[in-house]
Amino acid sequence: MALVNAAIIESELNIFDIVCGDDILDKMLEQCLCNRLQGGEIVLEWVAFSTTKGGLKLSLNTLEQFEHEVLNKKYKAKPGVAKREESHNRTRDINSLHDLIKAEEEEESLLDSYSTPAKGSQKRALTTPEHPQSKRSAALIASPGLLLCPASFSPSATPSQKYSQRGGRGEVVSTFGAVQGTRWAGRKGQTNGVQLELLEGSEDSLINNYKYMFQRLRDVRNVLTEKIEELGEVLRTNFNIEEFSPVSLPAQDSVTVLGQVCCDSNGKLNAQSVLLEAGPDQGGRQVPVDLSELRDYSLFPGQVVVMEGMNTSGRKLVASKLFEGVPLPFYSTPIKQEMDMDIPDVPEQLMVMVACGPYTPSDGLTFDPLVDLINVIARDRPDVCILLGPFVDSKHEQIEKSLVTETFDAIFSRCVGSIVEGTKGVGCRLVFVPSQRDVHHHFIYPQPPFILPDLSKDDAKRVTLVPDPCTLLIEGVTFGLTSTDILFHMGAEEISCASGSDRFSRILKHMLTQRNYYPLYPPVEEVNMDYEKFQGYGQMPLSPDVLIVPSELRFFIKDVIGCVCVNPGRLTKGQVGGTYGRLLIQRSAPSIEGKRVSPCVAGQVVKI
Template sequence: MARSALEEALREEFREANFDVEDDDVLEQCASLCVVYTLKASDLVSSWEVFYLNRQLNEGKVSTALLSKFKSFLQEEQREALLSKPTGGLHSFSTIHDVDMLIKEEPDLQETPPAVRSASKSQFSPTGFRSVKLEAEFAGLAGPKTPKTPAGPYGKSSSEGPRRKTEDSPLTPFARRTSKFIVQSTYNAQLEEPNDEKVAPDSEDDILRRLPPVERCQIEVLSPSPKVGCRFMLDRIEDRFLTLEKRIKKFADALAVSERCKVTYNGAVASQETILVVGRICCDGEGHLNDKSVLLEGSVEYCGGERVRLDLRNIPQLSLFPGQVVGVEGQNPSGHCLVASRIVDTIPCSASTEASERQEPASKRRVLSQGEDVEMMSSVQQPITVLMAAGPYTANDNLFYEPLTDLLAHARRKRPRLLLLIGPFVDSEHPLIRDGLVDRTCEQIFKDEVKIRIEEYCQEVGDGAGVLLVPSTRDAHHDSVFPQPPYSKRGLDDPDEQITLLGNPNLFRCEDVTVGCTSVDVLRHLSSEEMSRVQGGAASDRMTRLATHIIAQRSFYPLFPPPQGTCYDLSLTPEAVSVNQIPDILILPSDLAPFVKVLALPSSPQLASGADESGGRESIPLKEEQQRKCVCINPGRLTKGSSGGTFTELLVLPDASSYEGCDAPPPVSSRSKVTIKRI
């Protein structure tokens, strides 16, 4: 491709991704980067979008000042891709037993010292076991005088439990890291956990049995989930239609009550009057949304699903994505184009009555607290402490699960009331699993490396500590479908019922705090499909805007159609994806940079825009007490490549109004402390 054609392709790709290019020199430098790193224009723009999101930049402009940092980002991406790429060759021995088979044919090598023997083995493979590091691992694991050990990244498993690294084992890149348990960011750092009954920090007696027992949290699951072993991939077009239709009707009913006016479903009817239309945002092609490609699809029941093009020139600020249900106020004089003057992108709700009206009947609740329904509010409340992390839980160059081991060791020291672990646990994208370089089943890896470690943690900390496990569609040992059933309890050694198995997504109550969680990277999916426009001079936080879509649309996954690989089954418990009540804490693990954001959802409908000239109404700023707040947490990934990632500690202080007699209880956002740490 000629340089000029490449620059034009880059200009078009940046425009479709809603990025402005500073000048032609920037385009020329970007074209040079494409040539140097052998990238297409679309690939470079995708990398820029990831760079933009991870840096949490507010200005959507590609400038010369950022290109040097972007070049370093591209170099790091290329390096990681090169390291993860398997080495070619005629044959590489994937297991220790392949090596032992050849050794048995060479009697001279039977009693060779391990260091010498590892060099002899490498002669049988043209790739030298892929690296010198793997030679060292084989030398330490395959010695004739060494007894069989539990499974490592290449060896077979035993029933004795997870593999323990010995002093002779070579240090992995993860083990050589220096920034251990460093605080990366803190929200509400001024809050402190009461420390009245705990051992003094300067005490030399740290014996575990002297620590006070952990008080168990009462967990109540509020959302349904598919049953374990359910059948999936059987959804019909009718099922998809009914699910999407239900979302449109639900939004229209709530909007009609809030606006106290008639709501129509068909915006394609020619009319000189201002109408309020409810429909679903669609794109007129296969590409990304832009100003010229936004369509509004109405209800199939009332207008046959007819679509009309939206004219958004009068909307100074907006955020749209495919599948979003919105209310559009405007005029359609020709019948071919609806000129929008106002967009309502939030389902109206009443913050004071929402939780009580949408709560499931007591007879249908799953109360997981030693099999008994309990009273949520006790006379003496204890702070809620949660340690949460999202997979992968092992580095991409081995299956030692060192990050998980260090996380559980940290949990033993901190002794949180809840340990929330979000998948994937056996990552289907792990190079060793993806390339078939293990001789264990994925179920056996989960049992040996994850389940036994968690059971040991529960036994050591005591029956008051709780563990919540959330699956992921990337789990190689579990059903890859969304919504996703919880893990099976079969073979789980949990006599005290400390381990709670949740579906994906899920909504549960921990004493007086409601928590929503999903392991699907919905933030990244939304970021790649969103079309946004920010009013000139106004500040905009893209992560807050993306996360707000989850609670504004009352759906853990409002995007439709989903990107390839999501495995979204609309017929499989569609209620599981619905956010029936706004959670106090929303946990959205993502490959994007970890963050803590406070989302504010108004009790009245949020106006995406207003225009006096068009007769639309201006959005009225709401007082702080009129907003329903939600703390959104992206804990990040516990492991990133071969290095460590991040995890999160959450502290929620008790509601002071329960014993001080206050009329207005403080929101959870004001009594929560969130700390993001490196593993």
């Protein structure tokens, strides 16, 4: 499916003289992504729906009605993968191969220009030791553009006109905490002392590549059974439940059962297709569930739940009560106090910047958004910069059509090299997180970290390579990171009947209460899950203070049961610029009343 963006939807609406705001366009874009629709298709569906309803006005409320009455019924399981695979795997003719060979010959002289600017920038930086702050920084800030010059890895690409003409640069689009009067800057050169490490240490973390495609169905079943048993024991203890009854045992009294939610077919889950699958200790059977007596519920395939209800025949459970999961405790560490009580040791605030790829517009492999991001890093000088993939996007049109003239590894190395060189004058800590969409990396979940053998010793000290997913510890504050679009995946499968809660908060709460970074089962087709590794490296060791969950859906930053959850958006959206996030964190002790205080002081999502 071709990329859909708000501009396409707006142009389709203009054909019918329909004018709307950005919030409505974002909502329609979200509906396109969830139902695998093109911009023109959803507009035609809306016009037809509006006409049958007597000319409804386009608003958020009518879009909700439109989604409930049309989209949820008509587009439950619309196939959208076959076309993408067909375009990716089609056979090329001799003419297209001849054009590619000719383009590579013309590109040889062009690629020779890449080495000269890099050497020149290093030479300038070394010959000005008396002014390291001004001249060295200026030389290094210019180096990303030089390394990426002529800013393209394909012979036919030109700089994106829509990206260069974008509006609202630097506009704050989402806020959290006390942002009034906040100074968004790092600690000015003290980043060498920033403590940054994987929470569980290198021995218990995924730091190396591993062999995959060898798991057996029996092993997958064992992992799922252990998940049901572990979460079931937590729920039993928390809600003082004596014991669980077998799901398929007939009983005339109310029973309490434990199991995993699943669907009775290969389609999308709905209120009439919910099954509860018990573990071996509860009989290992499946039973249909009647949700009509539940006022509020939010369910998705793979969710471990405890239900109370009637099962008089043993063939259907009429649920009357649903027990929600329990999140893990937060990380706690004592804060050192000075011997002199008049001068307490108050930790300084740290600035953390978060950005997620792709770092190129969809109409070309120009890295202009990446260069702009490096300039922002040089201006604000954050203490830590977390960069999530994709860096070389497998969904990019020119990569799908094999129009690049360098290897994927070479493009990635040049991209990362420009980031490292461009931020050398700032000295901030860099964290690189891989993505399932990185075409040059292992396409497996959990995903091992990148390998950068060409880093110098000085650069390696401030570069941290982590897997997807992972839990980081930054100055006593825990960060949960995943570049997999779990919001989009779970949003397409979740069903709910809940008043006063938004879908994002429900999904994020599910992640925290199910205690892992990808609770959906079965996973979507584009996620290749290794369940044995997932059991060891995909679980949350604790509830993170900050959870980073980038998604194609609308950006946000919000508090969910004490965890500050951030979707920074993507740095580019189609042919135009996207957003990035920035946070101010400060490790603090609980208040006098014993209530936990979030270490995230303030946060913003900003347009690039």
